Amino acid sequence: MNTIKSVVTLALLAALVGCTGPATTSPSGAGSTVAPTESKTLTVVTHDSFAISDALKKQFADETGYTATYVAHGDAGTLVNQLILTKDSPVGDVVFGIDNTFAGRAIGQGVLTPYTPANLPASVAELKPDDSGSLTAIDFGDVCVNADKLWFRAKNLAIPTTLDDLAKPAYKDLLVAENPASSSPGLAWLTATVGAKGDPGYLDYWTSLKANGVKVVKGWTEAYSTEFSGSSGKGSRPLVVSYSTSPAFEVPKGSKESNTTALLETCFRQVEYAGVIKGAQNQVGAQKFIDFMLSKQVQADIPGQMYMYPADTSVALPEEWVAHAPLATKPFTVSAAVISADRDTWIRDWTAKVIG
Structure with missing residues (x-):
């Protein structure tokens, strides 16, 4: 898979892309920064129940210019295990589907790079698993x-x-x-x-x-x-x-x-998160994907596609949910x-x- 890179290759890629995106603080060396990586491809790693409409997938590709590939790796537990087993050679750039029963394990194993979208809705921020900034809530359900x-x-x-x-x-x-x-x-x-x-x-x-x-x-x-x-x-x-x-x-x-x-x-209450995979070849794209998942269009699409509530509670729910799907x-x-x-x-x- 073209997303599997060695640590050395990632380091060289980071150096080559220069200022392709906003600099992020390096975990080693106080105050030092490295530019996030970017490429023309984006691999989205998900659980088996991930779904958004094809029209929205096309919209994301058209807006970013990325060729996006979606790869499912089982349920939330299997997904996290896969990220841990491959953390020295990441299987993708961004992950969706880690839930609050496995969030602590993913964060503790260091498989994620912290990223917090700008102007995060309060209802989304309230669902964060901890203060590390490693995971962003996308949806939730009881x-x-x-x-x-x-x-x-x-x-x-x-x-x-x-x-x-x-x-x-x-x-x-x-x-x-x-x-x-x-x-x-x-x-x-x-x-x-x-x-x-x-x-x-x-x-x-x-x-x-x-x-x-x-x-x-x-x-x-x-x-x-x-x-x-x-x-x-x-x-x-x-x-x-x-x-x-x-x-x-x-x-x-x-x-x-x-x-x-x-x-x-x-x-x-189960919460599902998205996060940037540590060592991603397209960190910029991973961040853009998380932003996209929080867009009003995607948040409104989630109930009908994944049967979960949008993390942004300002988004209107389907009429049948108001009547038959209370929290x-x-x-x-x-x-x-x-x-x-x-x-x-x-x-x-x-x-x-x-x-x-």
């Missing part, structure tokens, strides 16, 4: 349990509302969740239970879920599209870990009511620093307790 309203109506059973409800006998064998070792929404919801129950209280909670018949599958697609009764797959389980935005996509044509609902007292008023939260320090231990202990 990972919550979703319920199939039609199933519960047919069974004349009340829809659960809280985490504790899910462990009650009335809801035995009804919930499907994703494995946090292989799924970013699975990890986000595991983090929700840590935020709600503490550590090690979350393990006791999962023990009760296991006793109540929770089914754990590898990823979101299997959970939502195959196991969940309220999706096109028409599975057998009427409760699934998904997003608060999912009900907006389960409104039958001609109806004003969604067939599903999100349980807003079960949510963890949690009090989502469970855990700091990026705590997640980074304890994530691997949580997953290990969860696996031993729930999977065995």
